Amino acid sequence: MLRTAFSAITSGADAVITGRGHDTVRMLANEQIPVMGHLGFVPRKSTWVGAIRAVGKTADEALELWDRFRRLEDAGAFAVECEIIPADVMAEINRRTGLVTVSLGSGPAADVMFLFTSDICGESDRLPRHARSWGNLAALHKAVRDARVAALSGFRNEVAGGSYPGNAEVAGIADAELTAFRARLKADEISKG
Structure with a gap:
C-alpha cells in the first residue's frame, strides 16, 4: 500500500x-x-x-x-x-x-x-438510486454498436456474394506487363520442372 x-x-x-x-x-x-x-x-x-x-x-x-x-x-x-x-x-x-x-x-x-462521469453522462441503462443522468450516452453507444454490426455484416455479405472487392478497390496492372509476368512465370516453371 x-x-x-x-x-x-x-x-x-x-x-x-x-x-x-x-x-x-x-x-x-x-x-x-x-x-x-x-x-x-x-x-x-x-x-x-x-x-x-x-x-x-x-x-x-x-x-x-x-x-x-x-x-x-x-x-x-x-x-x-x-x-x-x-x-x-x-x-x-x-x-x-x-x-x-x-x-x-x-x-x-x-x-x-x-458522481461518476459515466452516471452523469448516462452511459448505462441502469443508474444507481443516488445518481442522475444529464446525458444519454447509452443510446449513442448502442447506435455505434448497431452501426458497427451493420457495417461488418455488409462487409461479410458482399465478400461472400463476390461484390467486394470490386475494380475500384483493387490495384491494376497494364496488359503488357501482366503478359510479360505470366511468360516469366511459365519459363521459370519449365526450367525448374
Whole structure:
C-alpha cells in the first residue's frame, strides 16, 4: 500500500484514497501522504453489510459511523468519501467533523458533491438510486454498436456474394506487363520442372 501511495504521489497525484482501516490511514499520514478515507457504503465491503444499502439508517449504526469519522480524522485523513449515508445523518456529521466530506449519494450537506462521469453522462441503462443522468450516452453507444454490426455484416455479405472487392478497390496492372509476368512465370516453371 505504501509503495503504491508513494508511486501515485511521485507521479503527480495530490492525494490517495483508501477504504482500508484507520491503521493504514495513519501509516500513510505519518509518511506525509495526503490521504482520503471512504466511509458509509464501501463497494468492496458490500458483503460485510449484507447488500448495497445506505449505512447509518439506525441510531446505533449512525453513531458507529460517526465514531468511524472521528477515528479517521484522528488517524490523519484530510477528507472522506461519504457513500450512501442518509442525508440527515450526513448533515449532522458534516457539522461536527473537520474532514472535507465528499458526498456520493449522501445528500447535499457535504462539502463536495460527487458522481461518476459515466452516471452523469448516462452511459448505462441502469443508474444507481443516488445518481442522475444529464446525458444519454447509452443510446449513442448502442447506435455505434448497431452501426458497427451493420457495417461488418455488409462487409461479410458482399465478400461472400463476390461484390467486394470490386475494380475500384483493387490495384491494376497494364496488359503488357501482366503478359510479360505470366511468360516469366511459365519459363521459370519449365526450367525448374
